[in-house]
Amino acid sequence: MIITVASGKGGTGKTTIATNLAWTISHMQEAEKKSPTWLIDCDVEEPNAALFIHPTFEKEKKVERQLPIINQDQCTGCGVCVDVCEYNALAVAGGKTLFFKELCHACGSCVLNCPEGAIHEISETIGLLQRGSSDLLKFAHGILEIGWSSPTPIIRDLKKWIIPKQPQVNSTYILDASPGTTCPVVESFRGADFALLVTEPTPFGLHDLALVAELIFKEFKIPPGIVINKSGRGDEIIEKFASEKKIPILMRVPLSRDIAEAYARGTLLVDAFPKYKGQFIDLHKKISEMIRERQPKR
Amino acid sequence: MHIAITLADNKGLESSISSVFARCPFYILIDPKTKIFTIEENPAQNASGGAGVKAAQWMIDKEATAVITGNLGPKAHDVLSSANMPAFKSQGGNIEETLKAYNEKELESFFEPNVDAHSGIQK
Amino acid sequence: MKQILVISGKGGTGKTTVSGALADLASREKRIVLADADVDAANLELLLEPEKQETFSFRAGKTAVINQDLCIQCGRCEEVCRFEAVEHNEDGSYIINESMCEGCLSCVHQCPVDAIDVLERNSGEWYRSLTPYGTLFHAFLYPGEENSGKLVTQIKIDAKKYADKNHADLLLIDGPPGIGCPVTAACQGVDAAIIVSEPTVSGRHDLGRVKQVTDYFHIPSFLILNKCDLNQAIRDQLINFSKAADTPLLGEIPYDERIIYAQAKGKPVTQSLDSTISHYFYEIWNKIKKRL
Numbered sequence: 001m002i003i004t005v006a007s008g009k010g011g012t013g014k015t016t017i018a019t020n021l022a023w024t025i026s027h028m029q030e031a032e033k034k035s036p037t038w039l040i041d042c043d044v045e046e047p048n049a050a051l052f053i054h055p056t057f058e059k060e061k062k063v064e065r066q067l068p069i070i071n072q073d074q075c076t077g078c079g080v081c082v083d084v085c086e087y088n089a090l091a092v093a094g095g096k097t098l099f100f101k102e103l104c105h106a107c108g109s110c111v112l113n114c115p116e117g118a119i120h121e122i123s124e125t126i127g128l129l130q131r132g133s134s135d136l137l138k139f140a141h142g143i144l145e146i147g148w149s150s151p152t153p154i155i156r157d158l159k160k161w162i163i164p165k166q167p168q169v170n171s172t173y174i175l176d177a178s179p180g181t182t183c184p185v186v187e188s189f190r191g192a193d194f195a196l197l198v199t200e201p202t203p204f205g206l207h208d209l210a211l212v213a214e215l216i217f218k219e220f221k222i223p224p225g226i227v228i229n230k231s232g233r234g235d236e237i238i239e240k241f242a243s244e245k246k247i248p249i250l251m252r253v254p255l256s257r258d259i260a261e262a263y264a265r266g267t268l269l270v271d272a273f274p275k276y277k278g279q280f281i282d283l284h285k286k287i288s289e290m291i292r293e294r295q296p297k298r
Numbered sequence: 299m300h301i302a303i304t305l306a307d308n309k310g311l312e313s314s315i316s317s318v319f320a321r322c323p324f325y326i327l328i329d330p331k332t333k334i335f336t337i338e339e340n341p342a343q344n345a346s347g348g349a350g351v352k353a354a355q356w357m358i359d360k361e362a363t364a365v366i367t368g369n370l371g372p373k374a375h376d377v378l379s380s381a382n383m384p385a386f387k388s389q390g391g392n393i394e395e396t397l398k399a400y401n402e403k404e405l406e407s408f409f410e411p412n413v414d415a416h417s418g419i420q421k
Numbered sequence: 422m423k424q425i426l427v428i429s430g431k432g433g434t435g436k437t438t439v440s441g442a443l444a445d446l447a448s449r450e451k452r453i454v455l456a457d458a459d460v461d462a463a464n465l466e467l468l469l470e471p472e473k474q475e476t477f478s479f480r481a482g483k484t485a486v487i488n489q490d491l492c493i494q495c496g497r498c499e500e501v502c503r504f505e506a507v508e509h510n511e512d513g514s515y516i517i518n519e520s521m522c523e524g525c526l527s528c529v530h531q532c533p534v535d536a537i538d539v540l541e542r543n544s545g546e547w548y549r550s551l552t553p554y555g556t557l558f559h560a561f562l563y564p565g566e567e568n569s570g571k572l573v574t575q576i577k578i579d580a581k582k583y584a585d586k587n588h589a590d591l592l593l594i595d596g597p598p599g600i601g602c603p604v605t606a607a608c609q610g611v612d613a614a615i616i617v618s619e620p621t622v623s624g625r626h627d628l629g630r631v632k633q634v635t636d637y638f639h640i641p642s643f644l645i646l647n648k649c650d651l652n653q654a655i656r657d658q659l660i661n662f663s664k665a666a667d668t669p670l671l672g673e674i675p676y677d678e679r680i681i682y683a684q685a686k687g688k689p690v691t692q693s694l695d696s697t698i699s700h701y702f703y704e705i706w707n708k709i710k711k712r713l
Contacts, residue, residue, distance in 0.1 A: 011433005
């Protein structure tokens with residue numbers, strides 16, 4: 001099963017929940033017939049999960065895109081490429097055709113449309129994927145090259161690299177999405193079986209939870225569930241929303257300085273406070289049941 | 299022979315000059331001697347990205363002989379300098395004053411893109 | 422008129438908490454304009470009680486749509502699409518998935534029978550609002566949309582225009598998290614960046630990455646350490662970083678649950694916190710004031 005963990009708001013505890021859930025599941029299966037548990041960190045702008053999991057990386061893969069290169073001798077300065085480029089990455093000036101890599105979306109349109117065949121393509125690295133493992137947990141993440149604007153292609157490639165078209169039965173993939181609700185988050189949800197929404201009991205948590213929930217209902221027909229992190233005073237606003245939208249609250253982690261300190265030094269919650277292991281096992285069970293029922297609860 | 303100047307509005311020769319190159323709403327193309335002019339909407343103002351490139355390309359295609367604006371980003375600068383298009387920094391004032399300064403060669407040329415230079419906060 | 426951008430790299434370090442507090446304190450002494458450049462998850466408005474005065478429609482990019490009456494099902498569009506946006510159905514028809522389409526229009530140009538239409542995407546809205554602290558420019562990007570960099574640019578252009586016209590002293594911009602396109606858009610033309618970080622392994626990791634972005638654009642950067650007493654060792658490392666990387670420390674704020682509860686009231690925390698905590702914010706504002 002593929003579970004995407006998202007929140008809208010940054011800093012609510014997405015990575016905390018994703019890492020601890022993945023860690024707990026991978027150790028749960030020790031006694032059973034082994035099927036892989038993967039944690040995939042899709043927050044390619046600021047991948048943090050590795051700081052808590054300490055994986056040993058075994059393989060790397062560059063994320064490359066084809067960018068145009070213009071043969072100035074063959075170029076007649078006709079400007080067709082300038083006209084077709086939707087991103088203004090090309091200009092014809094002083095008998096030369098200029099190319100601005102940072103604006104390019106690697107769509108290939110200029111190459112196809114050049115009447116002289118003067119544009120070829122060259123591979124450029126826009127990101128890096130790494131995979132490995134930590135103890136029983138398999139891990140992968142992607143890193144966006146600074147200067148390249150879009151995280152989405154890196155996330156796409158990361159998922160393709162790790163998740164097979166027909167995933168093994170009983171294998172589990174937990175995707176830690178980036179904050180927000182735009183394209184990269186949509187890409188992290190694509191193909192998932194469950195949306196685990198992490199929130200905090202504040203107006204900010206609620207505001208962003210509502211945005212992500214809307215995204216799920218609009219674009220994906222997968223069951224959602226809520227985890228309230230930093231729970232305690234203020235839970236009512238989340239409970240009210242959850243009840244209105246018929247999204248179950250599956251777990252709560254209390255607001256606690258001790259937990260914050262464990263997080264600060266990079267210790268997994270279930271290592272610092274083993275009593276939470278049971279809660280993550282329960283969470284996993286509930287999610288599995290909801291996926292089996294296969295109905296988005298509205 | 300006409301030069302391009304970035305405008306903040308369209309009030310004919312009374313228009314205000316804009317310091318923004320790529321996303322100002324209008325451009326005037328004006329003959330600095332005869333003052334014959336046209337004002338056109340800037341096609342780059344709503345570009346998702348690369349507005350500077352698009353605006354510079356437009357001026358080249360319109361065969362402007364020079365550009366006067368407040369700030370020029372690095373990409374726009376590259377395009378204009380590749381085309382050997384002279385570009386000058388406006389000094390404020392209105393169109394008439396700017397043309398006078400241009401004709402008397404008082405305007406500073408853009409050597410380097412100047413939008414990197416932030417007015418700064420002391421450390 | 423100075424422009425100050427508040428960013429964090431990592432989300433959740435307290436960027437908006439700090440922006441809200443600075444908006445409150447700065448507005449007591451100066452004329453300020455505010456912009457919430459975190460268009461993806463706009464939270465600053467939850468602290469400032471904005472009254473919308475004007476709403477603008479945001480259209481960014483285009484999307485392609487196949488006209489099924491003209492389509493000859495040759496599949497050329499699927500061949501050329503680099504974004505896997507063209508789906509081939511069992512009945513042989515082709516359809517473009519709007520959420521995958523990046524609007525490059527390559528398929529439009531390549532279609533041999535001109536069967537693909539181009540539509541503008543309606544991606545969100547932005548607003549000019551009144552708040553007790555100054556005019557606020559903020560936005561709402563529809564979930565699932567892209568191009569937030571352009572929306573950030575739009576808000577900043579409007580905010581700057583307004584600030585110039587009204588002789589504001591300061592334009593304070595609450596920035597987006599991360600290091601991508603929206604952050605680089607937010608960085609354009611600002612006089613200083615204030616990075617809000619926290620002494621955690623994630624905060625330390627992301628501080629390095631976001632500093633690379635501000636360095637790339639030659640923007641003077643400053644540091645605020647929030648939740649500063651969560652971990653002494655990492656706090657020390659961050660303070661050393663601040664010295665080594667020429668990112669002067671403006672101040673530190675301790676981990677205090679009262680700040681979380683104050684924020685939940687829907688006002689800048691400096692409006693309700695007592696002086697035992699609010700003084701941390703006052704000290705930060707004083708340091709900023711001196712440098713303006």
